[in-house]
Amino acid sequence: MEIIHETILEVNINRLKSNFNYLKGKLKAKTKIIAVMKAYAYGHGDIILAKKLEEFGVHALWVADFEEGSRLRESGIHIPIIIANPGTKSTKKIIDNKLDVVIYNFKLLQLYGELNKEICIHIKFNTGMNRYGFNADEAKIIAKTLLKYPKLKLQSICSHLAATDNPKKDEFTNKQFLVFDTICTAVFQELGYEVDRHILNTNGVLRFAKNEYEMVRLGIGLYGVADDNHLQQIGTLKSVVAQVRKITQGNQIGYNASFVASTDMQIGIIPFGYADGLNRKLSAKNGVVIINNTHCPIIGKISMDSCIVDLSHIAAKAGDEVIIFGTENTVLSIAKKLDTIPYEIFATLNRRIKRVYSC
Secondary structure, three states, rough: OOOOOOOOOEEEHHHHHHHHHHOOOOOOOOEEEEEOOOOHOOOHHHHHHHHHHHHHOOOOOEEHHHHHHHHHHHHOOOOOOEEEOOOOOOOHHHHHHEEEEEEHHHHHHHHHHHHOOOEEEEEEOOOOOOOOEEEEHHHHHHHHHHHHHOEEEEEEEEEEEOOOHHHHHHHHHHHHHHHHHHHHHHHHHHHHOOOOOOOOOOOHHHHOOHOOEEEEEOOOOOOOOOOOOOOOOOEEEEOOOOEEEEOOOOOOOHHOOOEEOOOOOOEEEEEEOOOOOOHHOOOOOOEEEEEEEEEEEEEOOOOOOOOOEEOOOOOOOOOEEEEEEEEOHHHHHHHHEEEEOOOHHOOOOOOOOEEEEOO
């Protein structure tokens, strides 16, 4: 396939498979894996990756809303697709596309129950994060309510861990497990039967695998970002040098003339800016790109569709490849520099960036 786009996110499918197999290897053979595909598969492009993960043996996909779920179902995905936030206005679309829903409050439970349609549901409980979910003391009443709606097919009970990546919060995490166990026991006793349970995320699998239950949800680890050297970042973001310019000492660069050259320089203009997902806090030498195996600082303020880099110490010309992030200038290292998380960097990648898939 001829690639005519100058800025691309190259996604390596072999690395995706390697990450999946590595994380799967930490689980029991029967443990079901839910792949988190929300936010356009963390910016990597959802349809291709969903189909690959289905081939790899993922049990289900987890997305944010009915539009993400419908898009995947209509693309030909057959495995369960779970909608984390189904809302109250999308019931027809959810039923038509045979999407599972996460129920986390009484309004949703009543709404979907009174539809009197066969719908696969997952009940979410709050175990300490205090975001979505029923409270622990509501477990028995939830179970009794479910018995009133026999067409709601309960697939699992789930919760969300808040701090599995922070060893200083392990006591808090272990309390979440204890609360979750209490909830599940109460629900099962009232229902008279058991269903699958899931609470572990990527860092949960890496650090708390003994609590895997019957299912786990894998997100950021599939894309190769976690504090584990066995996981490989699957995305490499590339652009090109669009123009090379020589400037003299005292010349000012970019908006607000914020950079003043202290000496004669050579600079390069890259057609990638904050509208594409390049955080403006990487301006003024806080960020770098890689050109011809050399780290080139971003100078001046990042523009909407472009940024400017210092090429003074390398031989570079228009058309040369630019690595914005990859296996060297990793998303994790950029996130640390910005005092943020890799999720935010991935989620802000504009869809106008061409996604290209390779093995």
